[in-house]
Amino acid sequence: MLHPKLGRLLNLVYYHAVLFGLMGATLEIRSYGKIVRLEKLTWMYLIYSFFMGSFLFFNVYLMLPTALLDGYIKYNIILQWNFFAMIGLRLLAIIGCYGTIWLRRQDIIQLSKDSLAYWRRYRKLLKFKVDKRKLREIQLSLAKVMGQKVFVLYSTIFCSTVIQFQLLSVINKHSLLALAARLTHFLHFLAVKMGFYGMLVLLEHQFRVIHLALDALHKKKGGRKSRTLRTIAAMHMETIQLARRVFSLYDLANASLFLNMFMTTVSILYHAVQYSNESIKSDGWGVIFGNGLIVFNVWGTFMLMNMLDRVVSSCNNVGHQLKEFSDIPKARGRLQRELDAFAMQVRRNHLVYKICGVVELDKPAGLSYIGSILSHVVVLMQFDLRRQEQPNNQHQYLTHLVRNKTQS
Structure with a gap:
């Protein structure tokens, strides 16, 4: 019972993942009474995913000659090393993403099945125990945040x-081919980030539903509160387990995502320094889109860090x-035992997100x-200033040497 706006945005995330072969299989949900089946085109989609990953891997070669001969990189050793570091991290991202899809495909499909079973098991709680108006407000707020993220991602791609x-x-055939190759990698990076963000949105939705259910149970008068509380506690525990499985399953892919985000931000800020000291020539449009790239990237x-913190905090x-x-005067007997058990469960099961467990x-x-x-950018700026001073020092040394020879 997702709101249509949130559902459309999650469908957009799904289609991006399917297009770049980032799903374990194309899933089609079929419900037969109490049984949920996943009709999937496993082998055909796996072959498609293999060719998509191979295409992204080998089109890196198209970017190398143009980058080495490009005017603004040719005479800057820092930008050259930055370019090769970016190439290495993009290859790592491809290996991490598609290696996870190929090697752990069955685990991904099983996770999808378990998620559907989880949804069916607790949808009665959403339907009868949760305030529908508040649930609608939560879903609209999540849809707004997800829409902002999609806008920021596409704006970043456009400016870049x-x-x-x-x-x-x-501008010739080879340079445009290299630009197209870079664009495919940008779009792949966009699809991976959208998938990670969509996963966080779903997890936050479920944890906030638990808060709504507890709030409704606290305001409820009479009835079997202990039984409902036990159901909420079971939902909370299963949601934590699903979150841990997702984090563990996509650990390598997410690690490569954050590494690429780090290096991309460093590269963008260092290019901004080169624009500001006119080492790289630009016009007014370059300044506008360059500033837009910095703003959207940051x-x-x-937004990603804030969303991750919100999921863990909720x-x-x-x-x-x-x-x-504790303000319920008759919180005794079975209800008190369920409260104590739920509190102990929460204390023993804190959700944390660690990259590679470290x-x-x-x-x-x-x-x-x-x-x-910022520290890395400052260090690169210092190297850049030192590199610019060296030619002047060498010129002064040669001038002084010539004068000494002339005098002698």
């Missing part, structure tokens, strides 16, 4: 494409809402992430 076109020193990064803050039940992503980590980007 315009800048890449302006940076071409010579905006998208903050899961772990359920314990605070359970404290509201780096935990939360608000402090997000600030460190931004600070690390």
